[in-house]
Amino acid sequence: MFNRRLYFVIPDEAQAMQVVNDIEAKGVNHQHMHAIAGKGTALTRLPPATERQRRDAGWRLERIAWTGDLTLFFLGLVGLIASLVWASPAGSLLSFVLMALTLVAGALFALRVPDTHLDEFRGALSHSEILLMVDVPRQRVAEIEELVRRRHPEATPGGTGWTIEALHI
Numbered sequence: 684m685f686n687r688r689l690y691f692v693i694p695d696e697a698q699a700m701q702v703v704n705d706i707e708a709k710g711v712n713h714q715h716m717h718a719i720a721g722k723g724t725a726l727t728r729l730p731p732a733t734e735r736q737r738r739d740a741g742w743r744l745e746r747i748a749w750t751g752d753l754t755l756f757f758l759g760l761v762g763l764i765a766s767l768v769w770a771s772p773a774g775s776l777l778s779f780v781l782m783a784l785t786l787v788a789g790a791l792f793a794l795r796v797p798d799t800h801l802d803e804f805r806g807a808l809s810h811s812e813i814l815l816m817v818d819v820p821r822q823r824v825a826e827i828e829e830l831v832r833r834r835h836p837e838a839t840p841g842g843t844g845w846t847i848e849a850l851h852i
Contacts, residue, residue: 684694685821685845685846685847686715686818686820686821686845686846686847686848687797687818687819687820687821687824687843687844687845687846688741688799688816688817688818688843688845689812689816689818689819689824689827689828689831689840689842689843690799690803690804690815690816690840690841690842690843690844690847691814691815691816691831691838691839691840691841692804692807692812692813692814692815692818692838692839692841693812693813693815693837693838693839694812694813694816694837695724695813695837696720696724696726696727696728696729696813698811698835698837698838699718699729699813699815700728700729701835702815702831702834702835702838703716703729703730703815704799705830705831705834705835706817706827706830709826709827709830711817711819711827713730714730715817715818715819716729716730716815716816716817716818717731717732717733717815717816718730718731718732718813718814718815718816719728719731719732719736719737719801719804719808719813719814719816720808720811720826721807721808721809721811721812721813721814721815722808722809722810723811724811724812724813726813729796729813729815730809732816734815737801739800739801739802741777741800741845741846741847742800742801742802742842745796745798748792749789749792751774752785752788752789753785753789754794755781756781756782756785756786756789758780759778759779759781759785760778762774762777762778762781763775763778763779763782763800766835767780772842795843796845797842797843797844797845798844799841799842799843799844800844801814803842804841807839807841814834814841815838818846818848824843828840831841
């Protein structure tokens with residue numbers, strides 16, 4: 684369900700094609716690779732990113748989830764204060780459980796979900812470089828990063844994010 688998205692900044696399309704070919708040789712399907720061209724650069728042979736990927740829909744989804752988590756936490760806090768004022772043990776317990784669940788969910792999200800987004804690459808893209816995004820299962824991250832590092836020193840690793848294949852983000 685959740686894959687990891689690896690980001691690589693590559694100087695030009697010819698070198699990016701070599702990276703894509705090597706990754707495909709390792710069994711990563713062409714449809715799991717997406718490229719965004721820098722300013723003034725046209726992609727002719729690389730798999731282009733979808734509009735959702737270009738707009739970084741994952742970042743928006745993260746913001747919605749984070750805002751919802753914080754909202755639920757503060758609603759639980761208000762409920763806890765109200766239930767203490769009205770001496771309602773059941774309300775206090777329910778509010779406390781809600782607050783604990785949102786705290787744990789927020790901590791897991793903040794500490795365990797990789798967080799790299801397109802804004803981090805605006806500088807490279809403004810210099811006509813190419814951003815290659817490769818979606819792989821979590822257990823293949825180290826293998827693909829090592830392949831690119833070893834065979835393509837011109838490719839700069841840019842971090843790891845997450846993606847949901849079913850949503851095309």
